[in-house]
Amino acid sequence: MATSGMPWNRKDLISIEELTADEILTVFKTAQAFKKILNRRTAKTPALRGKTVVNLFFENSTRTRVAFEMAATKLSADVMSLDMKTSSTSKGETLRDTVENIRALAADIIVIRHSSPGTAAYIARVLDIPVLNAGDGAHEHPTQALLDCYTLHEKFGGLQGLKIAILGDILYSRVARSNIWAMTKLGAEVTVVGPATLVPKEFEQLGVTVSHDLKSALADKDAIMLLRIQHERQNVSAFPSLNEYTRMFGLNKTRLSWLKKNAVIMHPGPINRGVEIDSDLADSSQSVILDQVTNGLATRMAALYLCSGGNAESLVKS
Ligand code: CP
Numbered sequence: 001m002a003t004s005g006m007p008w009n010r011k012d013l014i015s016i017e018e019l020t021a022d023e024i025l026t027v028f029k030t031a032q033a034f035k036k037i038l039n040r041r042t043a044k045t046p047a048l049r050g051k052t053v054v055n056l057f058f059e060n061s062t063r064t065r066v067a068f069e070m071a072a073t074k075l076s077a078d079v080m081s082l083d084m085k086t087s088s089t090s091k092g093e094t095l096r097d098t099v100e101n102i103r104a105l106a107a108d109i110i111v112i113r114h115s116s117p118g119t120a121a122y123i124a125r126v127l128d129i130p131v132l133n134a135g136d137g138a139h140e141h142p143t144q145a146l147l148d149c150y151t152l153h154e155k156f157g158g159l160q161g162l163k164i165a166i167l168g169d170i171l172y173s174r175v176a177r178s179n180i181w182a183m184t185k186l187g188a189e190v191t192v193v194g195p196a197t198l199v200p201k202e203f204e205q206l207g208v209t210v211s212h213d214l215k216s217a218l219a220d221k222d223a224i225m226l227l228r229i230q231h232e233r234q235n236v237s238a239f240p241s242l243n244e245y246t247r248m249f250g251l252n253k254t255r256l257s258w259l260k261k262n263a264v265i266m267h268p269g270p271i272n273r274g275v276e277i278d279s280d281l282a283d284s285s286q287s288v289i290l291d292q293v294t295n296g297l298a299t300r301m302a303a304l305y306l307c308s309g310g311n312a313e314s315l316v317k318s
Helices: 021-038 063-074 095-104 119-126 142-156 174-185 201-206 214-218 242-249 289-307 312-317
Strands: 052-057 078-083 109-114 131-136 163-167 189-193 209-211 223-226 264-266
Touching (some): 021 142, 021 174, 021 289, 052 095, 063 078, 063 109, 063 131, 063 142, 095 109, 109 119, 131 142, 131 289, 142 264, 142 289, 174 201, 189 214, 209 214, 264 289, 289 312
Parallel strands (some): 052 078, 052 109, 109 131, 189 209, 223 264
């Protein structure tokens, strides 16, 4: 377990809402130590040797699933990713029975993505092993926010006083919720912006500025995070057409100039090129989108390590 200098006494990683700023910084310091290891000729550590990590993804994923698989491999754990479309949940087995059976097969850590908010928290209560939330509906995606904020932390030396805009489908976004918690806990000023149907006033209760005016929302921002329109969670379209969304809110060269010079462009992926962002901006020198993906490996190594009782302080000193 963590020592007093590096707080972390959690079995699970369910949400950013429940973390303190110090706990988030412990993840960053641990991730930084793992980045050093990843740069060695033998980019591997025996930290989780003998443990088995099981990935249960009930929703599609590229980045999160591969990053968790690679993170477990780099920590020398055995890793299994179940194809939930062919699992026995399709025969009527409850989720509780599924995870208790996987636990009975000697799983040591479970990583779960599910369309229902609260699923990871429920599994964490049922099981006595670490459970990491890889996204639960529109609720939270904690490791995404950790890798996003770690990317900003590396780029700017910290988030205190940073001005950040999150643009797009805020209402249905677990990435937005987790990032709002993480960014504000770390001292950033966050503005959420987009059409009123996707950016409701209620978000002010989370300590952010809500705006529907793109030009004023982007003025003086150090970073902008674009979000995809999450059609899979919308019963009715929140705007008339994608073309109209792009015309009103898509990031293009002119709108980029409204931000601070050299502001960074972020996106959690998957990107819909030409919809929320011009394709050439996604590949521009101001884009840190692939840095975010790369940092997803070290931050998920840190999350797996810390939840397994790894000693952050000794790792950082090593
Ligand atoms: N950002 C993110 O969660 O991507 P995937 O859905 O590909 O995991």
